[in-house]
Amino acid sequence: MRPPRRHLHEVAEPQGRESQARLLVADDDRRVRMLVRAQMAGTEIDVLEAADGHHALLRVEFEAPDAVVLDWRMPGGGLPLVRALVGTHRLGGRVIMLSSIVDPRDRLEARRAGVARYLVKPPDRDVLLAAVRAAVAHSPVA
């Protein structure tokens, strides 16, 4: 079952409960976005989706999510998006890379670019949820 796609004007509405947090999932693979959305279902995490780096930046700009989960390889590139999120949008500590790439050197490169947590696909629900909660709770450095 495919969840209904949300549009900009819909999710721009303020969230109902104070405790809700918003997570942006940026991945060009719709199935990965579906999976993360399903894994976050029933928790305090609301999921926004973006299919590429450009779309992700737009959503961050206008909807200010609390945390971002993103893919390494997608149109626009994962690492440039990380740098923009951490540099321009002050999301340091709130960016999680969810990638198929298992090479430790790539992990290191992602860390250097500003990724707070690096997870390998497929995401384990509990591990992902814990990482997202930690990212949401991260207080920005003044």
Place this chain on the structure above:
Amino acid sequence: MIVRESSTSTGLQERYFDALEAYVGSAEESALLDAYELGRQIMDSAGGVLDLSAVHQDAMEMVMRRTRGGRSRELVARRCHEFLDEALSPFEMAQRGFREANLRLVTVNSALAHQSAQLAAVIASINDGLIVADAEGAVTAANEPAAQLLGVRQDVLRSGDVASVATLLARRCPGGEDDVQTLRWRLRRRDAERATIELRLTAPDTDLQVELFPVRGENEHGIGVMLRDVTRERELVRARDELVSIVSHELRGPLSNIIGFADLLLMRHQGNEKATEDATIIADEGRRLASIIDDFLDLQRIDRGAMRIHRRTVEVATILDRLMTVVPDDEARPLAVQTADDVSQVFADPERVLQVLLNLVSNARKYSPDGGQVRVTAEAGPGTAITVTVIDEGLGIDAEAIPRLFGEFYRVQSPDRQGISGTGLGLSICRKIIRAHQGEIWAESEGPGRGTEVHFTLPTADPAGLA
């Protein structure tokens, strides 16, 4: 008789003839001494290099011609020879010695010239760039490939200081300032350590491997610089890395979705026994396939890693200090490090050795489910090598399993190991790294329940070095 001073050797020769004639006629001691003194003067006047036997030959012929009367020519000739033997042999011996020494000198000289030409030809014919400098840093030899790689004329390179190599490279190495600075520093210091530095140059794009090695003399040492263009090798490695990375992503991506959605099915169909069973099989098989892909990628990475071992002379204590700082805390399995007094340096890549140690310590802890100390020791020997040992008080290993321990994908099977996960690759990775250092790695255990010791050796100096 007092010999008159004579400015010409011809006069001396005449008088030598006379003295010889007098001796032949009388065989008296005084005639002998006169001739002896004249002979010395002839030698002196010619700077010690006159062939006295030729002068004597002339004198003998003259005496023979002058001989008249009853005495036979044979007697005269015998006397003349006696004279030469008795009176002049010291001179002739000295001269012969001098001639032989001279001859030997000429031979040695030509051998040296030959060797020198041969060495120059070898340096010139090496495909890689080679620069040799003396203890003061002045370049004593540089071949054409070195000049080409540095983009400078060979004669300019030969007349300069070896540190100018770093200056020439600095212009073409944007972003590599630190590496160039290290190179400059090492060239200036001309230290006895071998070192390899790799630089990515522009204009034209080149991967350059710079190898520094000491050129040892009796009391002082110079430095040698080997410049190797490794662009093609690095391009191949980059292409392979790219391919491996793409394959990893292309296989892992869809597989991740299979596993993820199988898990989702499991979550959503709790209570439906048949659906749960089927989804579990899909998820488990997916994970098995994923771990096989990951293992394959691990092996690829290690084979790449073996090519990138950068060895240098490094303190053992430095590596062990780093081990202590990077090893995670484990109160039940504390780590203790001990270095023997006679252990100082090894010739190794400290990062790789640390990787091996981390792997061994992690194993030691993993197979000590009931806790226990893990000790790392470093001792001198066997031979000039250093032996590092990781000792635990854990499950131990059955004697039969020990020889297979370092093979790929091998894992010891026993009930007490159930639930301890691993890929069966760790120790084979360690062995690859240690063998790339010309070292050896082996395990010892007194049997199940009695702990394990893993030993590995590292050379203290470059086995292929000039030392």
